[in-house]
Amino acid sequence: MSSLPPDAELVVRLQAGEAAAFRTLVERYQGPVYRTALGLLRSPEEAEDVAQEVFVEVYQTIARFRGEAALSTWLYRLATSRALKQRRKNQTKKRFAFLTTLLGANQEVLHERPDHRHPLALLEGRQQQQQLLDAIARLPDSQQIAFTLRHEQELSYEEIAAVLDTTRPAVESLLFRARQSLRKFLHPHLA
Numbered sequence: 001m002s003s004l005p006p007d008a009e010l011v012v013r014l015q016a017g018e019a020a021a022f023r024t025l026v027e028r029y030q031g032p033v034y035r036t037a038l039g040l041l042r043s044p045e046e047a048e049d050v051a052q053e054v055f056v057e058v059y060q061t062i063a064r065f066r067g068e069a070a071l072s073t074w075l076y077r078l079a080t081s082r083a084l085k086q087r088r089k090n091q092t093k094k095r096f097a098f099l100t101t102l103l104g105a106n107q108e109v110l111h112e113r114p115d116h117r118h119p120l121a122l123l124e125g126r127q128q129q130q131q132l133l134d135a136i137a138r139l140p141d142s143q144q145i146a147f148t149l150r151h152e153q154e155l156s157y158e159e160i161a162a163v164l165d166t167t168r169p170a171v172e173s174l175l176f177r178a179r180q181s182l183r184k185f186l187h188p189h190l191a
Contacts, residue, residue, distance in 0.1 A: 007071040014062045033079045039148035040083035054078045073162040080145050135185035143178035
């Protein structure tokens, strides 16, 4: 069984227009891109849309990719920026039309939902999970992105700093403040 090419070789193949290279890119990064978007949007459908948009953008703009950042960093940047844009859009506009296309007259789901395993889904108890999701959603965007990339995508501090275009100490500070805020949100009696 052959191993996948490293990202640098993959970029060269993508820039040469190889269809197989694009399939490899999607296979390699669809999970992390989707989970990043899901971590920020909390909607599987919207996270799928964002992930598709990210890969469409990569396909359309790979010729201009200069390798100043790692391919994975670029993908995380695209995913986080598109997810935040979608979230802002959601905050200003209701999405009832989407629900009516999903649900039939008897409120039955008209299509089978994809099975995407999310790390937070492993938490015991839906109530605890929802409380945590609500608390994460209350964090400022930069803290939420850092927290999601660290604890859901398991990126290193250096990788997060590259995605956010900041320093490792700034990431450490963002994560520290995010954890403090989450403790206050989840355990107000301890604060």
